[in-house]
Amino acid sequence: MTPPLTHVIAPGLAPDLLLRQIYLNVRDFAIFTIDAQGEVTSWNLGAELVFGYTPAEIIGQSSALLYTAGDQADGEPFQEMTLAARGERAADNRWHLRKDQSVFWADGVLTAIRDDQGQLIGYLKILRDITERKLAQDEIRRLATIDGLTGLANRAAFDTRRSEMVSQAERNGQLLLLLMIDLDEFKEVNDGLGHQAGDQLLRQAAQRIRTASRESDYIARLGGDEFGLLHLHPPSPASGGVLAEKLLQHLARPFQIGDCEVRISARIGIAVCPSDADTPDTLLKKADLALYHAKNAGRNRYHYYTEELDQLAHRKNTDHNELRRVLRTGDYWLEYQPILATDGHTIAMEALLRLPDFFGQQPVDYVIGLAGELGLLPELGKGVMRVACAQLRRWYDAGVTGLRICVNTCAKELLDDSYLAQLDAALVEFGLAAGDVELELTERDAIKLERSGSRVIEQLRERGFMLSLDDFGTGYSSLSYLRALPVNTIKLDKSFLHDVPGNPDGNAVVCTVIQLAQNLRLNVIAEGVENIDQSAFLAGAGCTAFQGFLYSPSLDADAATRWLRQGATP
Incomplete structure (x- = not known):
C-alpha cells in the first residue's frame, strides 16, 4: 500500500x-x-x-x-x-x-x-x-576505433570486426577474404620528402583503396604503411585476385604530393575463410604469410596463401593483361554464321567474336567475364558493334538486300550509361537503320534487366531494334517470362534438338515451345541444326528460321561475303 x-x-x-x-x-x-x-x-x-x-x-x-x-x-x-x-x-x-x-x-x-x-x-x-x-560519448567511442590520419578503422576496430565477420561467414556458410596490403617505397617518400609528405601519401592511398573496393568491404589502417581489407561473401575465392589487381592498379598511378609527383607500388597477401582458416587469428596469420610471399616475389604483386588459388589467380592476371592488349590493339575479329528462312535464303548473319590463340580453348563467355571484371565490357561491346555494322554496310554496298546483322550483348553491357548513345553513333556512322540490327541476349540477362527496373529493352524496341532471346531453354526456362519480356524472337537452344526427331518426348517439348511462341507472336530460330531430319521436323512444327552446321559453320568476312553472293553455298 x-x-x-x-x-x-x-x-x-x-x-x-x-x-x-x-x-x-x-x-x-x-x-x-x-x-x-x-x-x-x-x-x-x-x-x-x-x-x-x-x-x-x-x-x-x-x-x-x-x-x-x-x-x-x-x-x-x-x-x-x-x-x-x-x-x-x-x-x-x-x-x-x-x-x-x-x-x-x-x-x-x-x-x-x-x-x-x-x-x-x-x-x-x-x-x-x-x-x-x-x-559526445559516441564521438569518443568513434575516435577510439578510427585511425586519425586516414579516417579508416584502426587496428583495434579491425581485430573486432574480423572476429565478427569470421563468425558471420561461418554461420551463413559464406566466403570471407582477408587482403593484407603493404605499400612499397613509402619509407623513401617519408625520409626524402618529410613526414608531412608521408602523411599525405597515406591519406591519398587510403582514399584509393576505398575507391577500388566495394561499399560493404571493411578497410583499416593497421599501422605504418600497412592496410587490411575484409571482403565478405565474394562470388568465389578468385574474386580476391580481381580485387587485388584493381587495388594494385589504383595504387600504381602517380600521387601528387605538393609540387612532387610520387610513384609507389604495393604488395598484397590474400587468405580465404574457411578454406585457409576458420578462426580470426589464423586467418590473419595466413594472410600475413601470403603477403610475405608477395614481398619476396617483387613489387606490385599479390599472392594467395594456397598454391592452387595462387596459380589460378595469376593465370587470370595474365589473361587480364592479354585482354587489355587485345582491346588496345584491336587484335580480335568477327566471324559470321548464316541464319536461313524456311525457303533457304539467308535472312541474317550472327556476328561471333573471335580472339587470338593465346586464350586457347577458353570459351568466349570466359573472355566476356574477364572484360566484365575489368570494367571493359562497354569498350569491347562498342568495338564489336562497330565491326559488325561496318561489315553489314559493305554487304549492302555490294548489293545484298533483306539482311540484318545479329550481335550478342548482355545485361552488364546494356546497363552501361553510354550504351544507347554508342549504338546510335554506330548506326549514324555506317548509315544503317535500327531494324538492320538484331540484339541477342540470354534469358538470364533479359530477366536480370527486367528485375533491375531498367527500361533499356523497351527503349531499344521503341528505337526499332530487333531483340531475341539467345540459347532459350538453358537459363531460367520460365515460359511465363515470354509474355513479359518485349522481344521479337526466341532462339531455341541446340540442347532441345538432342534425339529429335527420334525421341517422342523431345519432339513434344519442341512442338510445345514453338506453338507457345507462335501464340505470343514471336519468331522461332532453331540453333544447332545438324541434319536434314531435324530440319524437316522443325519446319513441320512451325519453326521460322534455322542456324547450324547443316547449313554453314561460322565464316570469316570474306567467306561470308562469298556465301551471300552465291545464295547459300560457302
Whole structure:
C-alpha cells in the first residue's frame, strides 16, 4: 500500500503546493503522468520545453506519440508500462520524438502510481534530454576505433570486426577474404620528402583503396604503411585476385604530393575463410604469410596463401593483361554464321567474336567475364558493334538486300550509361537503320534487366531494334517470362534438338515451345541444326528460321561475303 504523503513530505509543505512547484517551475526534467491505458493525464513545464507540446495539445493523447516509429513498432511503450506495473523501475535510455518530429536522446524512468488500496491507476514518467552527452560519448567511442590520419578503422576496430565477420561467414556458410596490403617505397617518400609528405601519401592511398573496393568491404589502417581489407561473401575465392589487381592498379598511378609527383607500388597477401582458416587469428596469420610471399616475389604483386588459388589467380592476371592488349590493339575479329528462312535464303548473319590463340580453348563467355571484371565490357561491346555494322554496310554496298546483322550483348553491357548513345553513333556512322540490327541476349540477362527496373529493352524496341532471346531453354526456362519480356524472337537452344526427331518426348517439348511462341507472336530460330531430319521436323512444327552446321559453320568476312553472293553455298 502506498504510504500517505504526510510520511514523505516535510511538515509545513502542502502536497498541492509541492506538485504545483514541480509542474510549473521544473524546467530541466520532463515530468508527466499517464493513465493505465497510456494516455497523458498531466504535463509539466519541463515536458513542454523538451517535447514541444503544450498541455492542451498532449493531455488525452497516447504517450506513444513521444516514441520513435521503430520503438512504437517494437511495442516499447507497452513493455515499459508492463515492467513498471510489476513493481520494477522501468529505466530507459533511448531516442524520443518531439512535436516537430526531431529526435533527442533521453534517460528516463517510469514508475507505477497506485491508489490507497494498491490498485494501479497510472504511471509517472521523469526524463531529461542528454543528447549532447550521448553524441559526445559516441564521438569518443568513434575516435577510439578510427585511425586519425586516414579516417579508416584502426587496428583495434579491425581485430573486432574480423572476429565478427569470421563468425558471420561461418554461420551463413559464406566466403570471407582477408587482403593484407603493404605499400612499397613509402619509407623513401617519408625520409626524402618529410613526414608531412608521408602523411599525405597515406591519406591519398587510403582514399584509393576505398575507391577500388566495394561499399560493404571493411578497410583499416593497421599501422605504418600497412592496410587490411575484409571482403565478405565474394562470388568465389578468385574474386580476391580481381580485387587485388584493381587495388594494385589504383595504387600504381602517380600521387601528387605538393609540387612532387610520387610513384609507389604495393604488395598484397590474400587468405580465404574457411578454406585457409576458420578462426580470426589464423586467418590473419595466413594472410600475413601470403603477403610475405608477395614481398619476396617483387613489387606490385599479390599472392594467395594456397598454391592452387595462387596459380589460378595469376593465370587470370595474365589473361587480364592479354585482354587489355587485345582491346588496345584491336587484335580480335568477327566471324559470321548464316541464319536461313524456311525457303533457304539467308535472312541474317550472327556476328561471333573471335580472339587470338593465346586464350586457347577458353570459351568466349570466359573472355566476356574477364572484360566484365575489368570494367571493359562497354569498350569491347562498342568495338564489336562497330565491326559488325561496318561489315553489314559493305554487304549492302555490294548489293545484298533483306539482311540484318545479329550481335550478342548482355545485361552488364546494356546497363552501361553510354550504351544507347554508342549504338546510335554506330548506326549514324555506317548509315544503317535500327531494324538492320538484331540484339541477342540470354534469358538470364533479359530477366536480370527486367528485375533491375531498367527500361533499356523497351527503349531499344521503341528505337526499332530487333531483340531475341539467345540459347532459350538453358537459363531460367520460365515460359511465363515470354509474355513479359518485349522481344521479337526466341532462339531455341541446340540442347532441345538432342534425339529429335527420334525421341517422342523431345519432339513434344519442341512442338510445345514453338506453338507457345507462335501464340505470343514471336519468331522461332532453331540453333544447332545438324541434319536434314531435324530440319524437316522443325519446319513441320512451325519453326521460322534455322542456324547450324547443316547449313554453314561460322565464316570469316570474306567467306561470308562469298556465301551471300552465291545464295547459300560457302
